Amino acid sequence: MAKGQGKLYLDKTAIWKHREWRGLEDTCYDFSQWCSLWGKLLVWAMSHPEQNVKAIFRYRWMFNYLTVPSFFARIMAGLKGAALKGAWGNMLTLVEMVTDLLDTELSADAHLHPGSRKAEELSKKIIQMDELIPSIIGAGFPNNKIVLTQMLPAYLPSLINQHSPVHYIGESESYGLPADVCPLPSLEAGVAIDDDFPKVGCCTVSCNMPCDGSIMTTPLQDRRHNLPTIALNVPLRWTREEAQDYAVEEYKSIIAFMEEHTGEKYDWDKLREACEIWNQQTMCKQEKWELNRTALSPHTGSTAWMYRIFEYQYACGKKAALENDLKVNEYLREQVAAKKFPKTVRHRAIIWNTPANMYANFNNWILDCWGIDSVAEMIDFQGSELIDTSTNETMLYGIAKMAQGATMRVHTKGGCEVILNDLWAKYQEFSADMIIMFDQISCKGVGAINGLFEEGARARGIPMCWVKQDLMDPTTFSRRDLRACVNTFMETVMNEQPVDPTLVDFDDSESW
Numbered sequence: 001m002a003k004g005q006g007k008l009y010l011d012k013t014a015i016w017k018h019r020e021w022r023g024l025e026d027t028c029y030d031f032s033q034w035c036s037l038w039g040k041l042l043v044w045a046m047s048h049p050e051q052n053v054k055a056i057f058r059y060r061w062m063f064n065y066l067t068v069p070s071f072f073a074r075i076m077a078g079l080k081g082a083a084l085k086g087a088w089g090n091m092l093t094l095v096e097m098v099t100d101l102l103d104t105e106l107s108a109d110a111h112l113h114p115g116s117r118k119a120e121e122l123s124k125k126i127i128q129m130d131e132l133i134p135s136i137i138g139a140g141f142p143n144n145k146i147v148l149t150q151m152l153p154a155y156l157p158s159l160i161n162q163h164s165p166v167h168y169i170g171e172s173e174s175y176g177l178p179a180d181v182c183p184l185p186s187l188e189a190g191v192a193i194d195d196d197f198p199k200v201g202c203c204t205v206s207c208n209m210p211c212d213g214s215i216m217t218t219p220l221q222d223r224r225h226n227l228p229t230i231a232l233n234v235p236l237r238w239t240r241e242e243a244q245d246y247a248v249e250e251y252k253s254i255i256a257f258m259e260e261h262t263g264e265k266y267d268w269d270k271l272r273e274a275c276e277i278w279n280q281q282t283m284c285k286q287e288k289w290e291l292n293r294t295a296l297s298p299h300t301g302s303t304a305w306m307y308r309i310f311e312y313q314y315a316c317g318k319k320a321a322l323e324n325d326l327k328v329n330e331y332l333r334e335q336v337a338a339k340k341f342p343k344t345v346r347h348r349a350i351i352w353n354t355p356a357n358m359y360a361n362f363n364n365w366i367l368d369c370w371g372i373d374s375v376a377e378m379i380d381f382q383g384s385e386l387i388d389t390s391t392n393e394t395m396l397y398g399i400a401k402m403a404q405g406a407t408m409r410v411h412t413k414g415g416c417e418v419i420l421n422d423l424w425a426k427y428q429e430f431s432a433d434m435i436i437m438f439d440q441i442s443c444k445g446v447g448a449i450n451g452l453f454e455e456g457a458r459a460r461g462i463p464m465c466w467v468k469q470d471l472m473d474p475t476t477f478s479r480r481d482l483r484a485c486v487n488t489f490m491e492t493v494m495n496e497q498p499v500d501p502t503l504v505d506f507d508d509s510e511s512w
Contacts, residue, residue, distance in 0.1 A: 005077070005368060006502030014508035016073060026080045026342075033088040037072060037095065044099035054112050055102075059196050064157035064164050065102075067512045068095070071160045074361040074511075075302045078368040080342035082298045082335035086328040090307035093324040097315055098156065104145050105152060110199040127258055128201040128225065131155055132209040132406045133232055134383065136316040137251065137399055139274035140266040141258060147200065148314055149221065153191045155357075158472045159306065161512040162358040162479065165472040168194065182442040183472040184408075185213035192220040201225065203261035205254050207232040210409040211445065230257040238404035239414045247400035248393070268392050274317030275387045275395050281311060282386055284325035289376065291332050293430055296341050297348065297375045298332040302363040305355065305380045309407050312383045316402075344499050346371035350427050352378045352419075352453075353438040353446055354408050356469040359479045366436070369483075369503035370490050375430045381422075382410045416449050420456060427462060434463045434494070436486070440471055465489040479508055 008016045019034075021027055045052055056062045072091060079087050106112055108126055113119035127138055131148035138146035157164040165183060168190025173179050175193055177186055191197055204227045206218050222229050232254050235243035255266050285308060288299045315321035349372045356362060366372040382405050387398030404410075411419040427435065437453060440446065457464040467485040470476035487504055490496045498504050 003500045004502050005500055006504075006506050009506055009508070012507045012510040014074070014506065014511040015070060019073075020077065022080050022084070026084055030076065030084060030088070033092065034069075034072070036092060037069060040092065040095050040099065041068065044102070048103065048107065051106050051112060055106050055109075058111055059153065059198075060167060060194070061153045061157045061164060061191070061196060064161040064512075067161055070512050071360070075306070075364060077361060077364045078343070079301055079364070081340055082331040083301055083343070085331045086299055087301055087303040089324050089328045089331075090303045093315075093321060094307060094310050096320065097310075097318070098152070101147060101152060101314070105147055105198045105200055108198075108200045112198075123200045124202050125262075126201045127262065128204040128227065130205065130207045130209070130232075131313055132214075132403075132409070133205060133207050134312060134316050134399065134402050134406070135314050136271075136274050136278055136402070137254070138258075139317050140255065140268060140271040141262055141264050142267055142270050143264055144258075144262050146314075149197065149204070149225075150188050150191070151314065153196055153198070154187050158187065158357040159360045162474045163512070165190075165358070166475060168196075169473055180442060182211065182213045182440075183470055185211075185217040187472055188214070189217040189220050192217070192224045195224055197221065197224055199225070201227055203227055203258065204229040205232055205258070206230070207234060207403075209234055209403075209406050210412065211443075228257075228261055230254055232403070234400075234403055234406070234409075236413050237415065238401075239418065244397060244400065247404065248396045251396045251400050268395075271392075271395060272389045275389045275398065277319060277322050278317045279386045279389075281316065281322050281325055282384060284322070284329050285384065287329055288332065291336055292375045294336060295431075296336045296339065297345075297373055297430075298335050299328075300363065300367070300374050302361050304363075304374075305377055306360065308380050308382070312407060316383070343367060343373070344371050345373045346496065346499070347434050347494070348373050348375045348430065348432045349434050349436050350374075350376050350423065350430060350432045351436045351438070352423050354440050354443070354471060355379055355438060356440075356467075356477075356482060357472045358474040359469070359482055362479075362482065365483065365503065366486060369498050369500055370486065370496060371499045372434070372436070372486075372490075374436075375432060376426050378411055378419075378423075379407065381405075381426075382407050412443075412445055416452065419446065420449070420452055423453070424456060424460065427460075434465065436465045436467060439466050439468045441468060441476070442470055442473075463489075463493055465493070479511075480505070 108119050108122035126145045128149045131150045135146040165187045169186045171190035171193045172186040208215050235247050311321050351374050363374045383402045388394035467482050468477050
């Protein structure tokens, strides 16, 4: 990365005056992929122009998808070589799937197409599912579409535009929700209060993940959907083998429920096919972790964890995602074999606890500003066990275990020893020399053991940088506040000078 990147930013917006120079080869590659992104967006926009315009005026969150090019510029910042190619591969795959998902939901949406017989028929083929339930269980219904209820209106917009959740969180608080509730369930509740979920589906599968706050938003969402609903109850003590029989029975109950409301018979062969694809996806992720354990660590930056979350939740068992994984891993292997390391790295960090959605490109900034490479992070380690596809029962067992290791849950449930012990193990495995610990102030569960983290790090002589954040709410702590935590730590504890001084402090309060 060329120094002086901060000078390229327009004040308060962090929008670049011109594109970043990464050397001739990488700049040309980046621009070609940028053009590909615009091509995919334009094809989507023109596929259903009237419907898409209606959606923008009907749903507040739809505006955020117009800012995707700016979002991509931020999360690609500073990347070169295999990291750049892998990031573009990941994110363009995500674009293809998200635009397809938008078409599926908006085409069947009764809000956009009131009284439409076609929309009604399309809606009957849609199964709504909570976004934390891996959609792979729906592979057994090949004639139906699975949509993850909160993904399009809430989760993805919170990554794309830091201001997106603020209105909905305000709606929840006006409705009487306390202001110290985690912004994730508060955001989802606000979307429901505003009636901003697309009105689609023949039934809904909710769940008890990741926490009590999310469970309590389910009734609000259920009132808006007004669909037959079943709850998938996932064991909290997921490390205990005696809980697994119960977990499998829960999955059997939701399959029976979906059969009843779709009128379809579950296809176990299709599920097996999807599970085998997912196993290959997981092995690709395991290889990425193995490559990052080397001194070259090729797969870092924000897109690494972002893509894995999407892959785990929605793209699990999908051929297009596997094809991307295989291609990206080839880029990474070639770079490691050639012993190329196109980035300035002074420290290898493990990032722990849930990252801040409102600052999705945080990983890029710590590398560009301070030379901190995020070689592994907690949010990336979900659904990492292979599924035994030998029988129907073993597949359900594997999927049940997969769900128990869900995003924001694999470490925050199962007992406090899970989140503590795995941190120290990952620190050693990835040869890290510091930890960045997100202090998500609204998460009461993890916050209760902050002292144990501090004691553990002190006993092991590990430098630990605490970064306060509030997940999806930029009004509690701004991006600038998060950077200030790192700046102070690097200057006073690590006695470091920035790699790029122009990135130490800047105002991006109005940035998407």
